[in-house]
Amino acid sequence: MKEELFASGRNIPNIDPYLNIWHWQIPGYLFLGGLAAGILFFASFFTIMGKQHKMEATVRKAPMIVPFALVIGLFMLFLDLKHKLYFWQLYTTVRYQSPMSWGAWVLMAITPLSILWAASYVRELFPRWDWKYDILKTFEKWIIANRILLAWPLAILSVILGIYTGILLSAFNARPLWNTSILGPLFLVSGMSTGAAVIMLMSKDHKERKIIGRIDILLIIVELFFIIHLLMGFLAGSEAQINAANLFLGGRFTAPFFAFVVILGLIFPAVLETLELRGFKVPIIVPAVLILLGGLIFRFLMVEAGQITRYLY
């Protein structure tokens, strides 16, 4: 039996008895970032493919909420900072080894681009909208004529943003649950799936919903595969990693993880979507909301559980 205790006494807030320095802001931001990345990817992808007229909600409606999601997400990140007035220091340097620096710069690029994208469709969705100033009207015309120029960087940046939400965590080797490169692709796929859910919620076109529904089922299958892969990888790893996996395989996070993320957040909505494709009447709000809640809970569990895992010495 090995027992470790602080002979000098140590009870630092948010660090002892176990680390809890990141609270709701981080999973909230990871969720909004992934969702925004998903919507932007679909919008720019279908535009590049020349399908923008068939995908009303994907290209026009859903991207309207992206700037809000990104700005709220950024604000959550700001709330998480403990030395808030110095936040601008993020933008005085590029630290290529720091995922957080990458993320800050990617957000700096993708947020204005997403605002331009949404603004270029405002008058189509709200015909009575008036930009008031001539310079804005000319600028709008120019963007509408050159949307494809906007779509390419958005497609690339959205994938980077989606992967980054996972890399942000996976770069911390001190937290064995996070320290796996599968987290990047897993968060990307999960983010795209939540983006697809938002599009399905906003779409009134049956054909469009069918296309996005098919893509979403595929994303969910890939996500389930990644989750199995993640846990198997840990079980084949060091003791610290085995302990990390055991938090979800019998440990304190098992019930919420399997009930809310795997079953209600992934398998059940995938079954509902399949039934809908087969012609059964399924209110789309049910699978879509389940996917969104599953994605949110997944991020909360990963951030919370990851902080508990640590090296043993």
Place this chain on the structure above:
Amino acid sequence: MRYAMAIDTRKCVGCSDCVVACQTENNVPLGFCRDWVVEVVDGTYPNVSIELRSERCNHCANSPCVRCCPTGASHFEDGGIVLVEHDKCIGCGACIQACPYDARYSHPDGYVDKCTFCIHRVREGKNPACVSVCPTKCMSFGDLDDPNSKIVNVLKNRKFKSLAPEAGTKPQIFYLI
């Protein structure tokens, strides 16, 4: 120049003088500490062994905290001492997540704080506060690149370990065992 510390776990009595000295020297706010003493009890009576370790930032040569810092606030000073520049720190907590030793904490003023190896004393040619007050003289601090330093001598003659070397951080605090 490579500053490091060697701590004799067989001489340490766990008095926590090092902790108090650090708190006084560095004005560490109440309820926080930059160093602490761990007692590891192994086995069951009557086959028990105890190891006492005074722990702090390991001033790792491959520091994950310096790597992940988005602003460059966490950086290396001369001799490999890892420091946080308060006016550059945004308090994002990335370095706290990155440290396998939980050696960093969020200072009530917002920035992240931790052991500095008492760099202000070291630059004056003195030992860090914790080393200078230790009643059993179980700690030695010095330059690993200086063949005549006490620490090189100690490490030459004793078996030692570092904490979680598998984390790949190349810690620079050595525990004599």
